[in-house]
Amino acid sequence: xxxxxxxxxxxxxxxxxxxxxxxxxxxxxxxxxxxxxxxxxxxxxxxxxxxxxxxxxxxxxxxxxxxxxxxxxxxxxxxxxxxxxxxxxxxxxxxxxxxxxxxxxxxxxxxxxxxxxxxxxxxxxxxxxxxxxxxxxxxxxxxxxxxxxxxxxxxxxxxxxxxxxxxxxxxxxxxxxxxxxxxxxxxxxxxxxxxxxxxxxxxxxxxxxxxxxxxxxxxxxxxxxxxxxxxxxxxxxxxxxxxxxxxxxxxxxxxxxxxxxxxxxxxxxxxxxxxxxxxxxxxxxxxxxxxxxxxxxxxxxxxxxxxxxxxxxxxxxx
Numbered sequence: 001x002x003x004x005x006x007x008x009x010x011x012x013x014x015x016x017x018x019x020x021x022x023x024x025x026x027x028x029x030x031x032x033x034x035x036x037x038x039x040x041x042x043x044x045x046x047x048x049x050x051x052x053x054x055x056x057x058x059x060x061x062x063x064x065x066x067x068x069x070x071x072x073x074x075x076x077x078x079x080x081x082x083x084x085x086x087x088x089x090x091x092x093x094x095x096x097x098x099x100x101x102x103x104x105x106x107x108x109x110x111x112x113x114x115x116x117x118x119x120x121x122x123x124x125x126x127x128x129x130x131x132x133x134x135x136x137x138x139x140x141x142x143x144x145x146x147x148x149x150x151x152x153x154x155x156x157x158x159x160x161x162x163x164x165x166x167x168x169x170x171x172x173x174x175x176x177x178x179x180x181x182x183x184x185x186x187x188x189x190x191x192x193x194x195x196x197x198x199x200x201x202x203x204x205x206x207x208x209x210x211x212x213x214x215x216x217x218x219x220x221x222x223x224x225x226x227x228x229x230x231x232x233x234x235x236x237x238x239x240x241x242x243x244x245x246x247x248x249x250x251x252x253x254x255x256x257x258x259x260x261x262x263x264x265x266x267x268x269x270x271x272x273x274x275x276x277x278x279x280x281x282x283x284x285x286x287x288x289x290x291x292x293x294x295x296x297x298x299x300x301x302x303x304x305x306x307x308x309x310x311x312x313x314x315x316x317x318x
Contacts, residue, residue: 013308017066019082024065025057027094031147032056032140044139051128051136052143056101059119063240063313064100064211065093070305071215071229074295079302087154092163092214095144099171100207102140105133107180141171162217170210179203183268191269197238204244205237212236212306221300228298232291236310239287243314245270246280288314 032053072089073079080086108115108123109130116126125133148155148163155163169175179202186199212233216226249272271280291310295303 011304011308013305013312016305016308020066020069020085021062023082023085023090024062024069024093024097027090028056028097031094032098032143047128047132048135048139051124051132052140054127055105055124055136055140056098059121060097060101062097063309064096064208066309067208067211067233067236067306068093068096068215068218070309071212072218073215074229074298074300074303074306075216075219075221075225077219077300077302086218088159088163089215089218091147091150091155092218095147095163095167096207096211096214098140098144098147099167099176102137102144103171103176103180103207105137105140109133112180112184159217163214166210166214166217170206175202175206175210176204179206186269188267189269191274193274196269196271196274200238200241201234204241205234208237208240209233225298225300228294228300231294232298232306232310235287235291235294236313239284239291239310239314242271242280242284242287243316245272246277246284247316248272249277284314 033049069085069089072086072092076086104118105124107113108118109125116123118124121127123133124136128136144167145164148167149160171177173181179199182199183203186195191199209230210233212229213226216229221229248270271283275283288310292307295306
């Protein structure tokens with residue numbers, strides 16, 4: 001019997017995503033090609049821009065940008081397509097993806113996870129050297145905040161501050177960086193389920209949750225809706241990591257686009273190593289139920305895309 005939760009089967013996520021993904025790709029292509037000096041002498045070295053583009057373009061599921069856009073749609077109460085996506089939502093979506101890309105570049109470095117494959121191709125440090133990868137990650141992180149603070153008045157100052165705060169918190173010591181620090185110190189350590197959840201709420205979940213909340217910050221929402229979206233983001237953030245752990249033992253490197261089986265090889269604690277494959281799959285489904293229930297109590301009408309994204313995220317492995 002198939003115990004998967006299916007969410008809103010009537011919503012066509014592929015059709016909704018296609019236009020938005022194309023718009024995000026065009027925006028990333030344009031923005032991660034800009035020389036902030038305008039080509040003046042002493043401007044950004046071509047090799048640095050090449051490494052940044054290599055890290056960002058031509059790969060990745062773009063889940064985080066889609067979550068931003070889906071949450072912005074839910075918060076606004078209006079379904080928009082790629083042709084009328086608000087500028088604030090597009091910039092927020094691309095900013096989150098730049099932070100995600102920077103984190104992957106740095107995580108793959110020899111001093112971190114020492115990986116050679118990412119998104120089906122050589123990692124940035126393999127292609128451009130360790131120093132080049134380090135600088136590319138630094139520059140991508142800075143560019144993310146540039147996107148959220150444009151020179152024109154396309155994003156009001158209050159929303160610029162809110163978006164920057166959400167993104168900085170998710171990327172810092174109380175989020176992604178803190179989670180990575182715990183991860184590096186946990187190799188070979190027997191963590192409890194609570195400790196493992198906390199590590200991944202920071203390392204993986206914080207940026208996914210921030211993607212949802214940045215989308216919500218693109219419009220005005222009630223405190224009820226904000227609390228519900230926070231709960232939704234927390235549930236899918238943790239579910240993403242549970243599913244990632246499942247795929248690490250059930251899929252091959254070609255399917256994943258990164259090296260399969262590295263967690264077990266490096267004796268890293270995972271939800272599969274702690275719970276077993278069957279219980280980990282059940283837990284992912286439980287988190288999906290929690291995410292969909294949170295949307296149900298949000299009071300928002302345009303949550304179909306958020307429902308579908310959560311369902312796809314979990315059911316890709318279960």
